[in-house]
Amino acid sequence: MKNNINKEKWIDEVFNSTQGLKRAQPGADLYEKIAAKLSHPQPVSLPFPVKRWIAAAVLLLAVNMGSVIYFNGQEKKTVPVNTGNPLASEIQTETTYNY
Amino acid sequence: MYREKVFNTAIGMVQDHGMAEDITQDTFVTVYKSILSFNEKSSLSTWIYRITVNKCLDHLRAKNRKKRMGLLGQLFNGDSGEIPNDKPDFEHPGVQLERRETSRYLFAAIETLPDTQKTVFVLAHIEELPQKDIAEIMNLSIKAVESLLQRAKANLRKKLGHIYDRRKM
Numbered sequence: 001m002k003n004n005i006n007k008e009k010w011i012d013e014v015f016n017s018t019q020g021l022k023r024a025q026p027g028a029d030l031y032e033k034i035a036a037k038l039s040h041p042q043p044v045s046l047p048f049p050v051k052r053w054i055a056a057a058v059l060l061l062a063v064n065m066g067s068v069i070y071f072n073g074q075e076k077k078t079v080p081v082n083t084g085n086p087l088a089s090e091i092q093t094e095t096t097y098n099y
Numbered sequence: 100m101y102r103e104k105v106f107n108t109a110i111g112m113v114q115d116h117g118m119a120e121d122i123t124q125d126t127f128v129t130v131y132k133s134i135l136s137f138n139e140k141s142s143l144s145t146w147i148y149r150i151t152v153n154k155c156l157d158h159l160r161a162k163n164r165k166k167r168m169g170l171l172g173q174l175f176n177g178d179s180g181e182i183p184n185d186k187p188d189f190e191h192p193g194v195q196l197e198r199r200e201t202s203r204y205l206f207a208a209i210e211t212l213p214d215t216q217k218t219v220f221v222l223a224h225i226e227e228l229p230q231k232d233i234a235e236i237m238n239l240s241i242k243a244v245e246s247l248l249q250r251a252k253a254n255l256r257k258k259l260g261h262i263y264d265r266r267k268m
Contacts, residue, residue, distance in 0.1 A: 003267075011259045015252075017202035018225060022193040026106040026123050033120075034127045 102127070104144070104226070105151045107193070111225040112155040112217060114189040114206055122154045129154075141235050148222070148236045156214055191225075208258040216251035223248055 027033075105126050110119035129150050137146055189210075194202045209217055215237075222233045223244075234244045 007260060007263045010263050011256055014201050014205045014208075014259055015255070017198040017205055018191070018194060019198075020195050021191065021225065023103040023107045024110050024119075024192045026102055026120055030102060030120070030123065033124050034131075037124055037128050038131060 101144070101147055105147060108148065108151050108221065108226055109155055110191065111209075111221040112152070113158055114210060116192070118158060122151065122158060125154055126151045145232060145235045148228075148232075152218055152222075152236060156218070159214060159217075204259060204262055205255070208255045208262070211258055212251055212254055216247050216254065219244055219247040220251040220255070 102123065106119055106123045109122040109126075110116060113119055113122065126147065130147060133150075137143070141149075188203065189206045190199050190203055191206060209220060212220065218237065219233060222228045222236065223230065228236075230241050230244045230248070233239075234241045237244065239247075
């Protein structure tokens with residue numbers, strides 16, 4: 001019970017610690033710095049998540065391009081199918097497999 | 100006159116002297132560049148406060164993003180990732196000397212508030228603005244500001260209670 005009273009008293013003390021607060025002062029060279037920023041605007045940097053999204057998109061594109069090249073360059077494997085036709089060897093009825 | 104208001108608001112929200120200076124400079128650069136588009140629907144003071152608050156919130160969001168990525172890194176590196184959020188290390192330069200130690204706990208607790216509650220509390224408690232002005236700055240109703248302020252105070256009391264208990268251990 002006493003602990004709770006002390007706790008609440010301490011919390012009140014903390015809340016009241018900013019009583020009589022004086023306004024904090026910026027540096028004396030504030031106006032010079034503002035003038036400098038107006039004369040020489042800073043380059044705009046992309047926010048952090050945008051850079052990551054761009055990197056992810058480039059990676060995805062690279063993976064997709066790699067897949068397209070890989071599958072197009074695959075050697076086609078063929079299995080001759082015996083149809084009983086004497087001309088089969090000439091016709092070459094084939095089932096093509098891509099691995 | 101405005102430079103102190105802007106700087107004081109910024110330092111209360113971001114709790115970093117250097118960053119507050121940057122925000123103050125950026126605020127006045129924006130004011131200078133946008134003054135022709137100021138439509139006088141609100142007062143000049145409200146408009147400048149609004150720019151300041153938005154710049155502070157942008158900074159806080161960027162800081163949170165970096166913190167999250169840092170946590171992710173710690174996850175992969177196997178660190179505990181614990182961030183001490185009740186370590187009082189910020190002293191507001193305007194606080195009276197004999198109250199500086201105690202005020203550090205208040206600012207540590209303010210740091211843990213959600214952005215909107217933090218904004219309302221800083222504007223009400225540190226800047227001592229009336230709720231009507233805060234409502235205009237944040238584009239909220241007075242009732243919404245009242246509600247946010249109540250929630251901020253309740254959360255702060257809870258947080259300070261935990262800090263008190265940990266100190267006593």
